[in-house]
Amino acid sequence: MKSFFWWCAGVHRETLERYPEEHNKYISIGATIFFTGLFAALAGGYALYFVFSGSPFAIFYALIFGLIWGLAIFNLDRYIVLSIDKNRNAAKQLLQALPRILLAILIGLIISRPLELKIFDKEIREYLRTEYLVQQNAKIDTLNKTFENKYLVEYGQLNTLKTQADSLEASIKTSRQQLNHEIFGTKTDETSGVMGYGPYAKMKESALNQQQNYLDTLRGRIQQKESTLLQRKGAEGLLDQRILSDKSLDSAINVAGFADRNAALSNLHKKPDGTVNKSTENAVIFIALLFIFFECLPVFVKLMSGKDAYDNALRNQREIHDYESDSGVRVEKTAIDKIEDYRVDASIKKRMDKLQAEFEES
Structure with missing residues (x-):
């Protein structure tokens, strides 16, 4: 396990083994890089699972x-940590790490989103249930309004007939009261006050029958007009639109894509009355910040740690390699071991020449 985490941290094993006090530090850095890649794998797999949801190969994809x-994320994090040169001063190290920190923040946001979708899965399902019902109702209302605009003349005629029928029905009610007053001899402005079924009562009854017959005609025309419009609705498919049942809603939510769930998570803190649920909003933000911090952690650990013996050894090896490339003179390993624990300054070339000469004489 130690060797594996060292490999994750990208260390030079042969050099690091000479400094036991630095072993745990690089094990921690390697473990952080490994688990960051592991979380990225889980997040990416979960996101793509919803892209191919419903397919028999969804899990395989x-x-x-x-x-x-x-x-990919593991390799990128490994490169970010390896590319920070601890032999530079703090300002140059920070400047060197700044683009990598920004990239780490972006990666943290990317890998945290799918895992947030899973964490808030229950709340997202309830939100989608409400949202789908609202969308279905809005769709039905839009279709009905479009149909009414298309048959505006027919609906105008229907409304006119209904208005006439309502007015005539009120008039019949008044005429019936007047007939009763006439028969029972109640004196009003419209009745004679003579009890009995006389000429005035017969006249009022005849007028009432005519109104009733006309009302029946109007109702028949209204029923015929409504039947015609209903048939046209059926022909145009409006009658097939139904409010989603619980079973239909569950099926729609199960096949909801990544975009719908992501939008639901973004609006999860908004209540139907327009207010904001701060607890939910803060929970989403804190989880995202947690993954961003976790993604930036290897870089922060590398920046905060002081220059250790392993870093000095690497610098010595690089400068010796540069010296060998420039001079064409090969420096023996014994000479390297003699200078590896010391700071290499501007006089490294002279010191290496002297040590190489001493080694050849011995």
Whole structure:
């Protein structure tokens, strides 16, 4: 396990083994890089699972993509840590790490989103249930309004007939009261006040019958007009639109894509009355910040740690390699061991020449 985490940290094993006090430090850095790649693999696989949700190969695609994505993030994090040169001063190290920190923040946001979708899965399902119902109702209302605009003349005629029927029905009610007053001899402005079924009562009854017959005609025309419009609705498919049942809603939510779930998570803190649920909003933000911090952690650890013996050894080896390339003179390993524990300054070339000469004489 130690060797594996060293490999994750990208250390030079032969050099690091000579400094036991630095072993745990680089094990921690390697473990952080490894688990960052592991979380990225889980997040990427989960995201792609919803892209191919419903397909028999969804799990297979998710595993393949999750593995590739996790390895890509792992390799990128490994490169970010390896590229920080601890032999520079603090300002140059920070400047060197700044683009990598920004990149780490972006990666943290990317890998945290799919895992946030899983963490808030229950709340997202309830939000999507409400949202789909609202969308279905809005769709039905829009279709009905479009149909009414298309048959505006017919609906105008229907409304006119209904208005006439309502007015005539009120008039019949008044005429019936007047007939009763006439028969029972109640004196009003419209009745004679003579009890009995006389000429005035007969006249009022005849007028009432005519109104009733006309009202029946109007109702028949209204029923015919409504039947015609209903048939046209059926022909144009409006009657097939239904409010989603619980079973239909569950099916729609199960096949909801990544975009719908991501939008639901973004709006999860918004209540139907327009207010904001701060606890949910803060929870989403804190989880995202946690993954961003976790992604930036290897870089921060590398920046905060002081220059150790392993860093000095690497610098010595690089400068010796540069010296050998420039001078064409090979420096023996014994000479390297003699200077490896000391700071290499501007006089490294002279010191190496002297040590090489002493080694050749001995």
